[in-house]
Amino acid sequence: MAKQLISSSETKCVYRDGDLAIKEFCEGFPKAEVLNEALCTARVEDLPGLHVPKVLSVSVMDGKWSITREFIEGKTLQQLMDENPDKVQEYMEQMVDLQIDIHSKACPLLNKLKEKTIRALQEEEQLDANTRYDLLTRLDGMPKHTKLCHGDFEPSNIIVAADGAMYVVDWVHASQGNASADVARTYLLLSLKDAKKADMYMDMFCEKTGTEKRYVQGWLPIVAAAQLAKKRPEEKELLEKWVNVFPYE
Structure with a gap:
């Protein structure tokens, strides 16, 4: 089977080559980020009860780094939602x-979500000094948990196999921390495409877990501000809107 393009973005292309999926990064993409993604995936792929395609190799050719993992036959949950x-x-x-199942796991070798968020808030030049201080103060007051958080959990990162098994990919932002921060990130991702679906998700998660919605909402300004540091143009307008949505107490 010839190598087939599955998806592409400004920074990477994903190909299928038989039983392999190859994520090829653009020339000049930071080596540290490639290796970090492979390492995070390797640390979660053997956790009991989760389906995570295994990393098979990391390589570089003609200045382009790539990660090769198992190819999973199926459709993304986003495709299924669009089709049905x-x-x-x-x-x-x-x-x-x-x-919820992901959040029930522990992976102590991953970076701590709180520390990653502090670094992102301190490095984000778009924040004025008062907003940065308010966000860091709010973050410091949040309960400190060590739950497994995906960090980029959305329907396009879930592959549904023919037998119904759900495989989770793209663990580059995985960390251990407060699950509600992970939920706030997913809510923002869904909001980029469909506010109704985002609200449905938030209501459903809070009802199933007994979490107060205002607690998750309290994370939204923090998560939105930290996400600005990733410099994703398609997210910028929404994230800036959410940074100051809720008053700081």
Whole structure:
């Protein structure tokens, strides 16, 4: 089978080559980020009860780094939602259940979410001094947990196999920390495409876990500000909107 393009973005292309999936990064993409993604994936791929395609190799050719992992035959949950709009609520429930299962795991070798967030807030030049101080103060007051957090959990990062098994990919932002921060990030990602789906997700997660919605909402300004540091143009407008949505107490 010839190598087939599966998806692409400004910084990477993903190909299928038989039983392999190859993520090829653009020339000049930071080596540290490639190695970090491979390391984070390797640390979660053997956790019991989770389906994570295994990393098989990391290589560089002609200045381009790549990560090779197992190829999983199936469709992303985003594709299924798009193809079956009448089943969105059912798919959303499966996604929430999967995220709750992820949060039930522990992976102590991962970076701590709080420390990553502090670094991002301190480095984000778009924040004025008062906003940065308010966000860091709010972050310091949040409960400190060590739950497994994906960091980029959305339907396009979930592959549903023919047998219904749900595989989670793209663990580059994985960390251990407060699950509600992870939920706030997913809410923001969903909001980029469909505010109704985002609200459905938030309501469903809070109901299933007994989490107060205002507690998750309290994370939104922090997560939005930290995410600005990733410099994703398609997210910038929404993130800036959320940074000052809730008053700091």
